[in-house]
Amino acid sequence: MITVEGVHKSYNGTEVLKGVSLVVPEGSVTALIGASGSGKSTLLRCVNLLELPQAGSVQIGDERVTFDGGNRPGRSEVLALRRQTGMVFQNFQLFPHRTALENVMEGLLTVLRWPRAQAKERAMALLEKVGMAAKADAWPANLSGGQQQRVAIARALAPSPKVLLCDEPTSALDPQLAGEVVEVLSQLAREGTTMLMATHDLRLASTIAAHVLFLDGGDIIESGSARQVFAEPVDPRTRRFVSSLSAVTGASAS
Numbered sequence: 001m002i003t004v005e006g007v008h009k010s011y012n013g014t015e016v017l018k019g020v021s022l023v024v025p026e027g028s029v030t031a032l033i034g035a036s037g038s039g040k041s042t043l044l045r046c047v048n049l050l051e052l053p054q055a056g057s058v059q060i061g062d063e064r065v066t067f068d069g070g071n072r073p074g075r076s077e078v079l080a081l082r083r084q085t086g087m088v089f090q091n092f093q094l095f096p097h098r099t100a101l102e103n104v105m106e107g108l109l110t111v112l113r114w115p116r117a118q119a120k121e122r123a124m125a126l127l128e129k130v131g132m133a134a135k136a137d138a139w140p141a142n143l144s145g146g147q148q149q150r151v152a153i154a155r156a157l158a159p160s161p162k163v164l165l166c167d168e169p170t171s172a173l174d175p176q177l178a179g180e181v182v183e184v185l186s187q188l189a190r191e192g193t194t195m196l197m198a199t200h201d202l203r204l205a206s207t208i209a210a211h212v213l214f215l216d217g218g219d220i221i222e223s224g225s226a227r228q229v230f231a232e233p234v235d236p237r238t239r240r241f242v243s244s245l246s247a248v249t250g251a252s253a254s
Contacts, residue, residue: 001026001194002163007046007056016042018218019056024163024211027192031199031209031226035241038215040198044167047196048085049078060084061162086156090168092148094140100127100151101136104158112159126154130184146177150184164188166197170204182207202245206230214238
């Protein structure tokens with residue numbers, strides 16, 4: 001479903017991704033873990049071309065964009081690939097002047113040009129799915145962080161994307177509110193939603209990810225099943241990082 005091959009990304013001469021490749025099969029969940037600055041969020045943003053690589057290729061479904069360092073892809077190519085994805089951001093990014101329902105409807109109305117009645121029906125169904133139907137008319141300022149993130153997930157799902165990309169979806173939330181979001185994403189995983197997520201949340205990654213990639217310094221250092229990476233990591237850098245996550249998770253739970 002998602003194929004990334006040899007992706008390089010640099011900022012001001014600093015190489016953030018060093019020829020990264022990965023495959024996310026349809027219907028599976030893959031988690032990107034690593035310390036801040038490891039490249040995981042940049043990789044995620046390169047998948048939907050919010051960041052454009054200098055080299056490599058990205059393919060989602062039948063849409064493929066290749067970067068050769070000399071020519072930028074056309075806008076139509078970028079948009080065609082980006083339409084295959086739904087994005088959930090760390091800080092929700094809901095429109096403050098729109099209700100929860102209106103936030104979910106917005107893209108359907110303005111981008112896809114759906115009739116209002118059809119968009120409302122779709123939005124209400126998704127708010128029901130994420131447990132937010134009762135808050136359809138609430139303003140974002142009157143919702144908790146966990147509630148806002150659940151609305152953001154509904155908004156990302158509205159156009160029926162092939163893949164859901166999640167950039168630290170629980171990191172702005174306290175453990176209780178994060179639990180609400182973990183449960184919603186777990187349900188989507190059980191339903192076969194293809195997901196790629198960057199996260200520091202050990203509970204999230206270990207609960208729903210079938211595959212985990214550990215990044216360090218712009219490279220994939222270790223990959224494997226969630227059980228293998230978290231319980232029996234091979235590389236000492238992975239072991240140190242997983243130990244630090246476990247220590248934080250234990251402290252939060254106590």
